[in-house]
Amino acid sequence: MHNLNHTTRITCSNPLKTRKMSSKRSFHSRRSCFMHLLAMGVILSFGAMSASAQQSIPWRTAVWADDFTTAPQGQYIISQDAAWHPDGYIAITPDVEGQAGKIYAPTPRDMRYFDVRFDAFFGSNESSNRSGADGIVAAFARTTTYPISYGGEMNFTGSGGYGMEFDTFDNSTENDPNGQHVALIYQQTSNHLRAELLEANKLENNAWHRIKITNANGVFRTEIDGEERLSHTVGNFATYNGYFGFTAASGNSYNPHRLDNVRIEVPTHTSIDFGRLSTCDTSAQERTVSIKNNLPDDGILEIADVSVTVLTGGDIFEPLYPTLPVTIANGDSLAIRIQIDNTQPGAHTSVLALRRPDGETLYDTLRVQNIIPSASWAPISVDFPLTYVGTTSRAVTHLVNTGSVPVTIRELVPSWNEFSVIQPATLPATIAPGDSLLIELQFAPRQKGPRNALLRIRNSCGDFFDAVLSGEATAERLRVDIGNPDLMLLPGGTGTVEVVLQDSPGEWEIFDAEIRIAFDPALLYYVAIEQDGSVLPASANVSASLQGNTIQVTIGSPEAWTGSGKLFGVLFRDRLGDFGCSPVTVDTTTFNPASQYPGIPFTSGGSGTVCINNSCRNPEGFLRIAAPTIQSYPNPATESINLRLDTPAETDVRIVLFDERGIEVRPVFDGTSTEGVSVYRITTTDLPSGRYYAVMYSGEIVKSIPVTIVR
Structure with missing residues (x-):
């Protein structure tokens, strides 16, 4: 089997490019127009390359290489009378009259440049086979499905492409110049673009002959046994995607037509995928591609031009190479550094083209799946x-x-x-x-x-x-002073208590307050008021108003009540959720809400400072609501909202924000909350306007408060 190599060149007169790439650079390398790139040659995928990887690419790629030692296993189209022979060759036709056969590679290739080499056997020219016939055609067909033809048509007519015929019989119907010739034909054997006569029995000598056929953009050359026998240039040659194959036929005269040691090479068309890169990866900015001269016959490879053409994305690939033209000795390689501008996010595809002076071109498709930006997020x-x-x-x-x-x-x-x-x-x-x-x-x-x-x-x-x-x-603490905390009322009588927030820092604004009043031992009233004076909830016997830093509490005792009443707890809160407490002495022997009012969630304490819904420090004892509570402010909210969580002791709490459809839009907190007050601020700039609900879960306790977001 003879090895064939195919060569590609490139034309450029640029000096050695050594400049560094900047983040915003423009490429000045020359770009060339080329046709149907994706249909050319064989595609080789090399996968992603590391920063130090160097990919070696042969100038030519063998698309058919077979010595037929073993029978083909479906890799060819073999039809009519053609068959594999156990001696290790393809019998296109047997030594019988009226035969026709053909063998084709099934994949279409670009026919602009190729190198075809094979061994052929044409039998002999004797009276026993009526002087032998008819010959073999190396076909470069547009189709493999066409009607069978015998005799001088050599089963080629109808293929629609070019062919090189090796004719051993003079058929006047096929315009043959004589009975021994080689000819470049087009579409049918009677259409001779150029024919050259061969010596008598040049082919029909019962010997194998080594044949070489090359095409360089319409320049066809043919060698038989190392001797050039035909050269012809097809004017205005138009390339096409065709099928490499071999056909033969016999008529009343016949010969065995045999094929062996086929090697067909075309210019390499590779695809290198650099994978996913990052804009912050400096090691991703350069790769090296090594072009190897694998031309047959110790041929010298000359590169005359290098170009890059953008297919998709941006112009991110810049080849760095020596002054052109440059020659590469057989077996040697030329290293081309590819600089990559990885400052452009997205996917990119370009084609690197290298050309010889005769136009033969190697195409290398360069791909980056995605250049990932370093970061993209909303400001905080x-x-x-x-x-x-x-x-x-x-x-x-x-x-x-x-x-x-x-x-x-x-x-x-x-x-x-x-x-x-x-x-x-x-x-x-x-x-x-x-x-x-x-x-x-x-x-x-x-x-x-x-x-x-x-x-x-x-x-x-x-x-x-x-x-x-x-x-x-x-370091400031809010302090509360209650005038007459032991207000005594007659049954059915009324009285007024003034509660004043003392020493309030000037930047604080009172937002709401809570008041606890006990009419020992029968009744307990709770009043929560806001700055606008509304009562939440209102009591028939207790009313309050908040003006500035002062609360006016009016108390009306029950008609049937005969004991004393005490205002025992006041809590001020500012808009940030901080608080002040009232120092009140509680006598738990006469007033114990934990036992006397089991429906009220208090824990009992001793004498000392009374702190309601907060974590005022008290070394002696106090009264406190036992269940966690949650509040929100400001409400409505525009850019952010605060959720104020007050827990009487360390407990597990989860807080979630839901929209009005009940869909969870944001987890707020999930963990162990320490004793006291914690405030969680939620940024709402990315949430649409509407009504939401902040829901707190603590054991079996579930509390929900509405939250409104406006723009």
Whole structure:
């Protein structure tokens, strides 16, 4: 079997390109127009290459290489009288009159450049076979399905393409110049574009002959046993996708027509996939492609032109190569560095073309599946509520991936040590496009004053994105003074108590208050009021109004009541959820709501400061509501809303935000809440206007509060 090689060249007069690529550069390499690239040659997929990988690409690719030692297993179209012979060849026709056979490769190839080599046996010219007939055609057909033909048509007529006939019989009907010739034919054996006479019995000598046929864009050449016997240029040659094959036939005269050691090569058409790259991966900016000279006959490969043509995406591939033309010795390689502009996100495909002076071209399709941007997310700023020195407050925000590809977060680091990250507990964390990552932060101030810091968010590329953190710390505590806390009332009588918030910091605004009144031992009243003066709920015997920092409480005792009444608890809250408590002494021997009013969720305490719904420090004892409570402010909200959670003791709590259809839109908190007040801030800029519900779950307790978001 003889090996055939095919060559490709490229034309460029650029000096050696050594410039570095910038993030915004324009390529100046020459681009060439070419036709039906995807139909050319064989496609070789090499997969993704590492930064240091060097892919070796042969100049030519063998598309048919077979010595027929074993019988074909369906890889060819073999029809009519053609068959494989156990001696290791293809008998296109047997040594019998009236035969026709053909063998074709099933895959169409571009017919612009090729190198065809094979061994052929034509039998002998004797009287016993009526002087032998009719010959073999190396076919470059447009179709393999055409009517069978015998005799001088050599089963080629109807193929629709070019062919090189080796004719051993003079058929006047086929315009044969004599009985021994080689000819370039087109569409039928009678259409001789050029014919050359052969010596008598040149082919019919009962010997195998080595034949070589080349085409270089319409320049056909044929060698028989190493001697060139035909050369012809087809004017205005138009390439086409055709089938390589061999046909033969006999008529009244006959010969055995045999085929062996076929090797057909065409210019390589490869496809290199660089896979997924990242805009932050500096190692992804260069690859090397090595072009190897594998031409047959120790041929020298000369590259005259290099070009890149964009098929899809951007102009991201830049070849770096020596001054052209450049020659490559047989068996040697030329390294071409491909610089990749990985600053352009998305998928990209280009074709690298290398050409010889005669136009023979190697095509290398360069692909990048996707260049991933380093990061794309919505900006974040986190504001903490006013926080007492020595205590903590928490805030929740969401990092939203606004890009089209996943983003992996590897680091969350506050720039000030009074801020810390509670969630996520572990990193890295990957955020899919459109999804978000919940980030819970804690502020633990050590001294008074405002704080401004950054939360440094680092992605997998090492890029940093800064979120703004702000908070303020205070050492001030709200204090409440109750005038006449032991107000005595006659049955059916009324009285007024004035409750004043003392020493309030100037920047605080009272938002609401809660009042507890006991008419020992029969009745207990609870009044919650807001700044606008509304009563929530109102009581027939108790009313209150809130003006500035003062509450006016009017108490009417029950008609049947004969004991004394006490105003035993007042709680002020500002808009940030902080509070002030009333110092009231409680005598639990005469007033014990835990036993006397089992329907009211109190825990009993001793004498000391009474703190309702808050965590005022009290070393002696106190009364406190036992179940966790949740409130929201401001409501309606525009950009953010605070959820104030008050727990009487350490307990497991989960808070979820639902829309009015009952669909969960955001988890707020899920974990163990410490004793006291925690405030969770939710950013609402990415939520549509409407009514939502914040739902708190704690054991068997479920509490829901409405939340309105407006734009």
